[in-house]
Amino acid sequence: MKTYFSDLIPRLQKYSRKLDDLTLLTDQHWVLIDGLGNSKNVFIFKKDNTLLLSKNGNVIKGNWEYLGNNSLLIDLDESYLYKHGFFDENILALKVDSKKEYTFLVNENKFEGELNNLESIFKFLEEKYLRKSPGEKESTIGRVLDDSDIPKNHKKIEKRLSDGNILTIYSTSEKTDDFNIGDRVSINGRIPKDGNYHYGWTGGITVQNGKIRW
Known part of the structure; x- marks a missing residue:
């Protein structure tokens, strides 16, 4: 699979999902970015570890396996070992083991829209996660919570x-099953945008700066 050098991906680590988020990885249609306008290669990671590769509609079967330690083994005609690069609901960047190069795959929903080449991917990632106005602090929205964010002796x-x-x-x-104003919150493990969030029939909270405001 074609690989590309990128100095952007290491800067996005704190915003990335982990490769063990199999719900996000599996049963999605991931389109390979290979620079060939006349070819479309779609990877589908099945939950039973079958890997389907559709090349312009012709399907090849292989296998894949999450090995732990943010490592992914892909077995088609040959076996490839990849490490975690960057991962969200739109983009999967896999780092070639022992190299500073990445293979990029895009969720087909986005590929059919704006993310169908390397330049558009880099622009999208910079605008979503890194770009800020002059004098503005870097936003924490979308960042994965780490241990330093979460109070000791808390309950989930x-x-x-x-x-x-x-x-x-x-x-x-x-x-x-109660909480206080000022308690930390996350949505799918990430700091949410400010706003009102509703659950159940009548439950809801207001979030500001990743904490309960009301």
């Missing part, structure tokens, strides 16, 4: 939002 309260995403409250309250 998980709620399913109306859009199907999982809201997690890192509660400091002593009461069961």
Whole structure:
């Protein structure tokens, strides 16, 4: 698979999902960015570790395996070992083991839209995760929470939002299934945008700067 050098991908590490997020990886149509306008290669990682590669409609079967330690083994005609580069719901960048080069795949929904070449991918990633106005602090929205963000002796309260995403409250309250203003929250493990979030029939919270405001 064609690879590309990039000094952008290492700067995006703190915004990336991990390769063990198999729900996001599997049963999606990932289109390979190979620079060939007359060829479309689509990878489908099945939950049973079957790998389907569609080359302009002709399907080849192989295997894939998550090896732990953010490593992915792809076995088609040959076996390839990749490390984690960058991963979100739109883009999968796999680092060639022992090299500073990446293979890029794009979710087909985005590939059919604006993300169908390397330049558009880099522009999209910079604007979404890195670009900020002069004097503006780098946004934490979308960043994965790490241990330093989460208070000690907290308890997790998980709620399913109306859009199907999982809201997690890192509660400091002593009461069961209760929380305090100022408690940290995440959606699918990431700091959410400011706003109102609703769950169940009547439940809801207001979030500001990644914490419960009301």
